[in-house]
Amino acid sequence: MTEKNESLNEQPVAEFVPQHDFGNAAERTRRNLNAKLSNPLAGYSHAELRKQGRVFALNHEIGDEEDIRAFELGAVLAQAPERFASIEALTAQEKAILLHEVEHRWSQPKKLYLVIVLCSLSAAVQGMDETTINGAQLWYKHQFGIADDSARSTWILGLITSAPYLCCAFIGCWLTVPFNQWFGRRGTIFITCAFSALSVFWSGFASEWWNLFLSRFALGFGIGPKSATVPIYAAETVPPSIRGALVMQWQMWTAFGIMLGYVADLAFYQITDPSMIVGLNWRFMMGSALIPAVIVLTFVFSCPESPRWYMSQNQYYRAYESMCSLRHHKIQAARDMFYMHTLLEAEKSMKLGQNGVTELIKVPRNRRAMIASQILMFMQQLCGVNVIAYYSSAIFMDANLSAVSSMLVSFGWGVINWLFSIPAIYTIDTFGRRNLLLVTFPLMALAMFFTGFSFWISEDHNARITCIVLGTYLFGMVYSPGAGSVPFTYSAEAYPLYVRPHGMALATATTWFFNFILGITWPAMQSAFTAEGAFAFYAGWNLVGWWLVLLFMPETKNKTLEELDQVFSVPTKFHAQYGLRQIPYFMKRYVLRKDVKPEVLYEREAVGPVQEDLGYNA
Known part of the structure; x- marks a missing residue:
């Protein structure tokens, strides 16, 4: 989104509509099943909103008179949060708190940061679960008799490496919905970390390759639901202004856990x-991956x-x-909670979410979010990152490095993967999700070509190993802030609440399925295609x-989870056409240096009362 788009956020009672003419207002509303969710408080007077807030607090027996007043004013604020200065009923102290929220977006309560610590450590568990096998396979493949180049040994080695992701794709991720429904977000994190701890403990006692495979397969019950739940938990607790930065902590601390996995490999070598x-x-x-899992288990219910x-x-x-506990003041808490309530009620009145999986496909807004999310999760794996994450030590040994040198270089890659994910904390909410990917995908392609072609250099030449290592490091530098950070953040925020667990379950199942494909096929692919071709x-x-x-992914930065319903109201073909038009704009603006204005895909248009005729004709 451009700066012009962002400035439009100051107009509260409005709807994002594409510049293109999709027909009259009623037709546009019918095109978007979730238009009713865009601003369910639009059109109400302050007096009506205060009454709604009071009735809500009394009906649900929430607090005392102070809390009831908070909900009265919170309901007014929920209609137009940025216009708090015009609400006379607010005290000077309350206005100062709301102004501080805008001007100091990183000033948050301690409990919110405790949630972020929990999510970060859960991600570190994930990273260690993924990469401790990188160094371990250099030894257990000899112990289990699968170190030769036969087809049987090659496929067994790949199967052991990819076993958790096989479980994730077909079983683990699909437990996300029942686990979240039965145990909540915290309970799901507790159960999955317990699975992770027990399965890695089991793997340390494996005596045959099939026993190691079973323990690794069981690890998928920990990885799958956790990878879907933690980003949702983060997205549902943080304010919109820092949501992208904090949700992407999942990837940054997964990268940190990946680095810890390499540290463990070196420590026990x-x-x-x-x-x-x-x-x-x-x-x-x-x-060793048991340690961060146990730490999470000790304090998860403190959040x-x-x-x-x-x-x-x-x-x-x-x-x-x-x-x-997640906001500085009761006014803020009441505002955000009342807005959530009105959206939940709107969803119920529309009879949405009766079959979450069907709703992902049947409702156009959800289907567009699903397409974008699936593309990102698919490409997060097909970019080839986990070939390096799982097999880098073996790859570097093939390039004539010793075992310990290979693990040291792998550790260096892990450090780079983590450090270069840190800038995304800022860029993901400023530069944007879509722009990060459009910049980094071509650079990742160049790094992969460079790495592969470096294997053509003579084995006797020192430049061979230098270029191979450099290529993987360059890939890590551009992967981390782009395809590493964006997919989980985007998927956690793209879906409306009533299908969010189903959408994240599908998203994570997709990424873990293709993770499995990469893990199991790399040894055979390297043997058949050579490293250059692979x-x-x-x-x-x-x-x-x-x-x-470029064609199918809308930008979502700096939008509330509810405003995204408006972003995904644009039909796919119009967004694809808009993407194609961005190519000549880029050439004129940045290559030919012409003073051309960027096209604005979304404009705000005032709307009247929400239409009740909301069919599936979008």
Whole structure:
């Protein structure tokens, strides 16, 4: 979105509509099933809103007179949060707090930051679960007799590496919805971290390759639901102004966990086997991922539950308590909670969400979000990143490095992968999700081509290993702030609340399925295509990803979870045409240096009362 678009956020009673003529207002409303959710408080007077807020607090028996007043004023604020200065009933102190919220967006309550610590450590669990096997496979493949180049050994090695993601794709991710419904966000995180801890402990005692496979498969029950739940939990607790930055902490701290996995590989490399134990070093490597999981288990219930989840369970007073702990003042908590309530009621009145999976496909707004999310999750894997994450030590050994040198270089890649995800905390909410991907996909393609073609350099030449390492490092630098940070953030925010668990379950199932494909096929692909062809294959997919993002991925930065309904109201063909028109604009503006104005895809248009005729004709 352009700066012009962002400035339009100051007009509260309005709807995003494309510049193109889609017909009259009624037809546009019918085109968007979720138009009713764009601003359910539009058209009400302040007196009516104060009455609604009071009735809401009394009906749900929330608090005392102070809390009831907070909901009266919170209902008024919910209609137009940025116009707080014009509300005379607010005290000077309350206005100062609301102004501080705008001017100091990173000043948040301690409980909110505790939630972020929880989400970050949960991500670190994920990262270690993924990469401790990178160094361990250098030893267990010899112990289990699968170190040769036979087809059987190659596929078994790939199967062990990718086992968790096989479980994620077909079982684990689909437990997200029932787990969240039964246990809430915190309970799901607790259960999945317990699965992670127990399965990595089991893997440290594996005596045969099939036993290691089973323990790794069980790890998928921890990875799948956790990878879907943690971004949702973050998205539902943080304010819109910092949502992107904090939700993407998932990827940044997953990258940190990946780095910790390489640290564990190096730390236990020199351990020798005592009598009666074979492969103690790789067993410690695999089992070390238990430590961050246990840390999460010790304090997960010290964090507040998601207010949105409490409200979906009709536990409104507990939702208010939770929201108060996540905001500085009761006015802010009441404002955000009342707005959530009106949206939930709008969803119920529209009889949405009766079949979450069907709604993803049947409702045009959801279908567009699903297409964009699926593209990102697909490309997060087909860009080839986990080839490096899982097999870098073996790849560097093939380039004539020693085992310990290979692990050291892999650790360096892990450090880069983590450090370069940090700038995305700022750029994801300023430069934007879509722009980050459009810039980084071509650069990832170049890095992959460079890495693969470096294998053509003579083995006797020092430049060979230097270029291979440089290529993987350059790839990590551009992957982390783009395809590494954006997909989970985008998927967690793109769906409306009533299908969000289903959408995230599908998104994570997609990314873990293709993660499995990468993990199981790389040894065979490298053998059949050689390293040059295998890296070039994934370089080509990065170019495909650039076109998919350009045509089918709307920008979502700086939008509330509800305003995104308006963004996804644009028909797919119009957004694809808009994407194609951006190519000549870019050439004129940045290559030919002409003073041309960017096209504005969305304009605000005042709307009257919400239409009740909302069919599936969008």
